[in-house]
Amino acid sequence: MDKFFYLITEGVKNVWRHKVTAFTAMFSLFVALYIVGVLATAGNNAHKILYYLRSKYKIEVFFKQDVSNEQAVGIIHKIKKIEGIRSATIIEKEDAIRIFKDQFGENIEELLGYNPLPASAVINIERNRRDQLVIETMIKEIRKIKQVDEIRYQGNLINKIERNFKKMMDYFPYASIVIILISILIIYNTIKLSVYSRRDLIETLQLIGASRTFIKFPFVIEGVLIGAISAILVAPALLFSVNAMNYVISRFSSFNIKISYDPMILFWMLVTVVLIALIGSYRAASGFLK
């Protein structure tokens, strides 16, 4: 038992004994993990931007002049059943007069002696879906309704947003894998270098007759400790970045988005880095054993 405690204590002491090496390793690990954390948080929040933009998409449907308010209500029920449409709000003929007056300062009914404005509907799109939204499909369905006269929407802009978001989401897993692999390599090699800098210790311990486990154990403890400290330090850094980002968005943009921080990201980073550090330090120490 004394031996076991000695080896654990040695692992912890080694971090302090080799402050510069340990700090360098922690810093490298911290940077790698921070990048992974930012990437994961971005991936986790990317849909929020899209959902926000989708909430701004609007389709205005103008019905034919002879469509009454009552008929318009019926048509709207039909429109609501089209896939991808979240809600549709009727603008009755009377509402149209009011809107016209608000915008142009004239009562068109008094001017012309009748109301020339048709009933219309403002349609909102279902925003909480991860796949690409093809607005033309919905427009085609709406056009099929005989009483529809005119449809106004920002087709080009919506398509551009949807297309680019899809492209981004398509590349995201590959980019993440590459960055995570690079981070793993950095973490692994940092631990390896830290062990390499103490090959004289390994040599001396071997000459004294230490078993391979006795030699490797403190390195593993040290590696795990460095990995865990780095991962734990990433938590406040990530939280700070998220808060800073939210502040910038709320202060300097018109977006009404709040980026959130998922503690599970940190948990998985901690588990992964501890595993890599464990395997890395074990393998590195084994590599320097004769």
Add this chain to the structure above:
Amino acid sequence: MIEFQNASYAHNKGYGLNNLNMSIDEGEFTFLIGPTGSGKTTLMRLIYFDIIPDSGIVKINGFSSPGITQKKIAMARQSIGMVFQDYKLLKDRNLFDNVALPLHVLGFKSSEIPDRVDEALDLVGLEGKEGHYPYELSGGEQQRASLARAIIKEPDVLLADEPTGNLDPVSSFELVRLLETIHETGTTILMASHNYNLIKGRGRQILELKNGQLRIR
């Protein structure tokens, strides 16, 4: 205790030891001399199984070179104390931690360690320097610290490979005297040196290594 039976070892560059036969009995103090490059270190490394003979057998304390495993090598080394020309002290640990290291390897209780370290440091004349780091000690002191680390586990065999190589004549003489004191406790000692003047006239067995061949002087 230490036995070579037709042991040969060749380094990549060709030189090494050729068909060596020798035996050192328990409790003997033997000097190994020979010019630089004669193979003294190779012979020492064969004894503590840092290298394994290409042919022949090396035996020490019941451990034999043919087919020896890493685990057995570690066990063999636990009964051997070693002193090197470059001391091999750990620079990041103080004298206490350096000297105590073999006791931790052997699984001593932590309560027993301080007394044993004090005893070993007293024997080599480094009492009161437990907290010093190797860089705070002179060459002679470092070598004595290395000796304290070698003897703290009360080894059956003590191997000293050019222990005076980096020391001035006075420190060298003191170190050999210290080894003689340790030998009086029954430890078998093999000390390699190229300094014949330091070891002559001490009434010990002297083995001379020249061109990979061994002879008693």
